[in-house]
Amino acid sequence: MKVLYFAWVRQKVGAAEEDVSPPPEVRDVAGLIAWLATRSPGHAAAFADARQLRAAVNQEFAPPDAPVAPGDEVAFFPPVTGG
């Protein structure tokens, strides 16, 4: 599974992307957040407040209960501020 990070999520994690193999019990975005948060202090800081995070699965905005599976591209970022 490819995970991408943007804006301050990228800065706190300390990487723009990584390949991860979460355990099979990680089935949705919320589960992936909980698992990723255990990977390093930077991850823990980035994922400390899930209300400040937004996600996309395969380049579509995705809610916390959206399923994730091996081979997916999952991105985490703050609420968008373009325009």
Added chain:
Amino acid sequence: MPVVPRVLVQEAPFDMGAETAALFAGRADVGGLASFLGICRGDGGLVAMTLEHYPGMTERALRRIAEEACARWPLTGCTVIHRHGRLVPGDPIVLVLTASAHRVAALDSCAFLIDWLKTKAPFWKSEEFAGGTTRWVEAKAEDDEAAARWGR
């Protein structure tokens, strides 16, 4: 058949005059054209702004928003260009152009496009101030409210 919008995400500047002319030059079915040009503002000692985006998803999201506008209003043309990278006060950031036979479709669809792209296109702004401090811009509740007035 809705028109196919022109959607670009790029670091380079764009030519608003040429983009505008391209939507009505040589044709007799365009009665009006609305435009929105978003410009980098230099509030509070801001010296630059860096726009980060999600290559691939950003283009898809903008295209979907533009296609929604073309489906909702009878447009003869629609252009959305959004820049990324480092911009300084006075630099254009985003251009939205909508053309139609009549003014209401052009004006309303232009407002819709800028409201929706602010809340539905993956861009993030980092502000840079004199002295070197930087800060991520936070999403505003009024932007969500502006987007919500167009339904979903």
